[in-house]
């Protein structure tokens with residue numbers, strides 16, 4: 001295609017579309033981070049390309065590894081968490097997976113709390129079955145007793161506090177101290193606290209994993225994850241594995257998470273207020289045997305929560321009295337009008353999900369007989385949620 005209308009340029013229209021001669025107005029500033037989409041990153045010359053140092057996060061190499069948009073998000077996440085470096089992943093589970101591939105190999109031993117996020121367990125079981133990893137699940141309340149489970153080949157200890165679904169709060173500093181003394185790396189799934197209410201690096205943990213899918217996205221419409229560290233060498237190990245596996249995130253998704261970050265703490269506090277109030281009220285109900293909210297004394301590790309956390313967010317579980325059958329609890333959950341049935345949380349909408357814990361655990365004894373329901377308390381009005389729960393509880397009968 002030739003451009004006959006512009007004789008001042010010898011280049012064809014097609015080439016000029018590919019190489020536009022933009023005259024953009026300088027001095028534009030805004031509160032938002034621009035969306036930088038790129039696969040190719042253009043170098044000014046070959047010397048600049050050859051001088052690249054891959055360990056420098058702020059040197060642009062290739063869109064897969066970082067863009068100004070993704071780096072802005074990573075840096076803000078590191079600040080929130082109290083760390084120094086963050087690496088974005090396309091999901092929380094991908095962040096968990098990258099920790100394994102970066103830090104352990106066949107023949108190594110990994111310790112995982114029995115209440116860990118179930119897909120983490122599935123991932124570990126897969127690595128054990130097909131890739132020669134040795135995996136031991138431990139009682140989440142083991143504390144410094146973890147020392148007895150450490151073997152010469154132990155390379156990584158996972159933590160999760162409070163634990164997914166069952167909410168036990170681990171004595172993180174006690175476990176981290178043992179790990180440090182034995183020169184074993186620790187990684188915590190800190191999604192529950194969003195990095196706001198618990199600061200892993202103050203307690204001796206090496207790596208924090210966040211499912212940004214939750215509060216950081218805040219709208220139930222983005223999947224993303226991150227690993228955050230305070231140690232450059234550990235960050236580099238994670239970064240190398242991520243690069244080798246070809247993992248990156250989209251700048252569009254990063255920009256959506258960046259939009260939600262400024263309101264995250266305010267949302268977290270609102271979820272926390274309503275959830276704690278409803279948890280206290282549920283504790284007074286005769287249908288409920290135990291309320292597993294870390295800020296309430298029924299929850300194992302409540303004392304560690306009081307010591308180490310500054311808030312709780314919207315997640316908690318209840319155990320129903322054993323006189324109710326699983327089918328009755330299903331009816332209760334389905335009778336709720338303002339609580340949706342679905343995975344993930346951190347958005348505006350409340351959720352409820354029944355769990356059969358005994359089938360999910362392999363270490364220690366789960367002490368409750370009744371069915372567990374996990375609630376995520378969204379941003380609805382508390383009174384509406386309470387009357388909804390009241391109505392559904394009434395349908396259970398005595």
Ligand SMILES: *Cc1c(COP(=O)(O)O)cnc(C)c1O
Nearest residue numbers: 091092093117189191211213224
């Ligand atoms: C949701 C969640 C994850 C995984 O996040 P995805 O982005 O859904 O993969 C990991 N850990 C915890 C505790 C979670 O709640």
